[in-house]
Amino acid sequence: xxxxxxxxxxxxxQEIVNKKVIPVIEKAILRAPDNVLQGxxxxxxxxxxxxxxxxxxxxSKLLKPLTAAFSxxxxxxxxxxxxxxxxxxxxxxxxxxxxxxxxxxxxxVKASKAAGFEARGLICDCIATIQPSQTSSSxxxxxxxxxxxxESNESALRRELAxxxxxxxxxxxxxxxxxxxxxxxxxxxxxxxxxxxxxxxxYTASALLKLDALPSSAVAKDFVGAALAVxxxxxxxxxxxxxxxxxxxxxxxxxxIPAMLQHEFLAGMVTDTKxxxxxxxxxNKLGESTSFxxxxxxxxxxxxxxxxxxxxxxxxxxxxxxQQAEDAGKTAxxxxxxxxxxxxxxxxxxxxxxxxxxxxxxxxxxxxxGSSVVLGIWDYxxxxxxxxxxxxxxxxxxxxxxxxxxxxxxxxxxxxxxQKFDLERPQAxxxxxxxxxxxxxxxxxxxxxEWVENLLDTGVDPGQLxxxxxxxLMQEILRTFEAEKYTSLSIFERAxxxxxxTLTFVAPDAFVPVLVKQIKDDLNPNQLEGLDAIDATIxxxxxxxxxxDPLVKTDRTVENKNVKDYDTLKWEAELKAQLDKxxxxxxxxxxxxxxxxxxxxxKHEKDIRxxxx
Numbered sequence: 260x261x262x263x264x265x266x267x268x269x270x271x272x273q274e275i276v277n278k279k280v281i282p283v284i285e286k287a288i289l290r291a292p293d294n295v296l297q298g299x300x301x302x303x304x305x306x307x308x309x310x311x312x313x314x315x316x317x318x319s320k321l322l323k324p325l326t327a328a329f330s331x332x333x334x335x336x337x338x339x340x341x342x343x344x345x346x347x348x349x350x351x352x353x354x355x356x357x358x359x360x361x362x363x364x365x366x367x368v369k370a371s372k373a374a375g376f377e378a379r380g381l382i383c384d385c386i387a388t389i390q391p392s393q394t395s396s397s398x399x400x401x402x403x404x405x406x407x408x409x410e411s412n413e414s415a416l417r418r419e420l421a422x423x424x425x426x427x428x429x430x431x432x433x434x435x436x437x438x439x440x441x442x443x444x445x446x447x448x449x450x451x452x453x454x455x456x457x458x459x460x461x462y463t464a465s466a467l468l469k470l471d472a473l474p475s476s477a478v479a480k481d482f483v484g485a486a487l488a489v490x491x492x493x494x495x496x497x498x499x500x501x502x503x504x505x506x507x508x509x510x511x512x513x514x515x516i517p518a519m520l521q522h523e524f525l526a527g528m529v530t531d532t533k534x535x536x537x538x539x540x541x542x543n544k545l546g547e548s549t550s551f552x553x554x555x556x557x558x559x560x561x562x563x564x565x566x567x568x569x570x571x572x573x574x575x576x577x578x579x580x581x582q583q584a585e586d587a588g589k590t591a592x593x594x595x596x597x598x599x600x601x602x603x604x605x606x607x608x609x610x611x612x613x614x615x616x617x618x619x620x621x622x623x624x625x626x627x628x629g630s631s632v633v634l635g636i637w638d639y640x641x642x643x644x645x646x647x648x649x650x651x652x653x654x655x656x657x658x659x660x661x662x663x664x665x666x667x668x669x670x671x672x673x674x675x676x677x678q679k680f681d682l683e684r685p686q687a688x689x690x691x692x693x694x695x696x697x698x699x700x701x702x703x704x705x706x707x708x709e710w711v712e713n714l715l716d717t718g719v720d721p722g723q724l725x726x727x728x729x730x731x732l733m734q735e736i737l738r739t740f741e742a743e744k745y746t747s748l749s750i751f752e753r754a755x756x757x758x759x760x761t762l763t764f765v766a767p768d769a770f771v772p773v774l775v776k777q778i779k780d781d782l783n784p785n786q787l788e789g790l791d792a793i794d795a796t797i798x799x800x801x802x803x804x805x806x807x808d809p810l811v812k813t814d815r816t817v818e819n820k821n822v823k824d825y826d827t828l829k830w831e832a833e834l835k836a837q838l839d840k841x842x843x844x845x846x847x848x849x850x851x852x853x854x855x856x857x858x859x860x861x862k863h864e865k866d867i868r869x870x871x872x
Contacts, residue, residue, distance in 0.1 A: 296339030314352030365402035391429035501551035518572035553591035581627030593635020673718030725766035
């Protein structure tokens with residue numbers, strides 16, 4: 260069928276389709292469902308010219324056999340029938356015929372018995388593909404909300420409300436929302452059964468997020484306010500004890516309020532006194548352990564893609580606060596977002612959505628989002644370097660590949676700012692980001708990403724940047740080194756050395772003098788004046804370990820073999836040494852005088868260690 264695109268475009272007239280094609284499909288659904296439901300109808304719906312209206316044929320001949328297949332014991336046939344019906348409903352068709360089809364589908368959902376939750380779910384999946392309009396949205400919202408209010412199966416409820424969401428937003432915007440609709444939804448959001456309350460509340464929040472502005476009708480405005488009030492109460496309750504809520508799988512309900520901050524008109528309506536001005540509250544708590552949004556003990560417990568996507572919406576809702584946040588808060592926000600991109604338990608769809616949202620939010624909040632992601636990558640790499648190596652799961656992607664995608668999301672091309680986003684490039688922000696990534700972008704830490712190439716792609720001249728910000732780049736390199744260790748270079752320090760070589764190459768006249776001066780300062784022998792071998796030994800020892808024991812007495816007397824009972828004394832000394840060796844080093848109880856000597860020596864060695872380093 261897919262190979263008949265051109266044929267159908269030329270010869271697929273309304274008359275031929277009605278007389279020749281539809282009767283054959285109708286019979287094939289009944290006689291050979293294993294064949295016709297596994298793709299041909301979908302391909303035909305996609306290949307048929309839009310001038311051919313399949314609405315009448317669908318409502319009169321194809322609808323009943325397709326919906327009858329929803330009750331088949333063959334799973335492939337049920338799913339194939341749903342895909343076929345969805346493809347037919349997605350086509351543009353006569354509104355009167357579409358209304359007949361919608362009434363038939365909603366009637367079947369209402370007439371379905373409690374045990375037929377799978378068929379109800381499949382029908383609702385098909386209804387979800389219908390484009391919103393005045394007549395169709397009004398019918399779908401009214402009928403499916405009544406069904407959802409009596410639904411006893413959580414999975415079916417989820418699919419019913421998913422079908423309602425887009426049409427509910429349309430109904431709110433276009434004056435189709437009624438008081439009856441409000442009562443049903445608010446009652447569902449206050450459901451005592453927590454799993455059902457979670458479904459109602461989050462799908463209601465999804466409908467509100469699809470709004471472009473506050474609805475004009477009084478009924479719709481009252482509904483938005485009532486829904487936000489329920490979400491605010493739930494937020495206040497769950498954010499007070501997020502860890503138990505994360506364990507119970509209900510914490511996603513608390514993400515609804517932060518997600519609302521994406522829209523100013525919704526954020527302005529969140530005035531619950533318990534939240535103490537939600538936006539400011541979240542801004543103050545961002546990065547602290549009390550903020551469940553960036554608490555790793557919370558977001559690592561999210562087990563479903565739907566919960567993870569709500570965590571993403573919540574993080575995006577507070578990203579405007581990143582500009583004023585401390586580095587700790589930015590790092591925590593970046594790590595939370597990176598978890599959704601890098602964690603093995605994150606599914607591919609959530610990873611894709613997160614990448615797309617990150618790219619969009621970077622354009623809107625380049626300074627805050629960009630610096631937060633860079634800090635998050637640094638923190639993530641440090642944790643990974645300290646963790647023991649592990650084997651990859653069968654379907655797990657190696658992290659460097661995902662990190663390249665993260666870098667790509669915060670590195671839009673030079674021309675994209677004007678052509679794609681119609682914005683001026685934030686040159687100062689891009690330069691600061693380039694400085695902060697001089698060590699990060701390279702084969703040691705993010706394989707496949709080169710700093711110079713990245714700068715050229717984003718429109719920053721690496722030579723000019725190095726000349727203008729020589730000292731800042733040198734500080735970025737020096738920040739990577741650990742001053743208090745005497746082992747071989749770590750992977751981060753090797754990356755810093757590579758960065759120094761790169762900067763020397765791109766701007767030798769500007770960077771070489773600074774680099775040479777730093778090397779001279781590091782090797783200046785005057786730093787070693789007044790130090791001896793014991794001081795060097797003390798400097799190498801870890802903090803808290805005494806090198807020179809103040810309690811050891813040095814016996815400077817010469818052994819006298821002529822003393823009386825020499826053999827006996829020697830035997831006693833040897834025996835005592837052997838017994839002490841067998842006992843091993845024991846914890847001796849020190850006298851106050853001995854403890855004072857130990858404390859004084861520890862302070863003395865600490866001062867030496869600080870002076871040397």
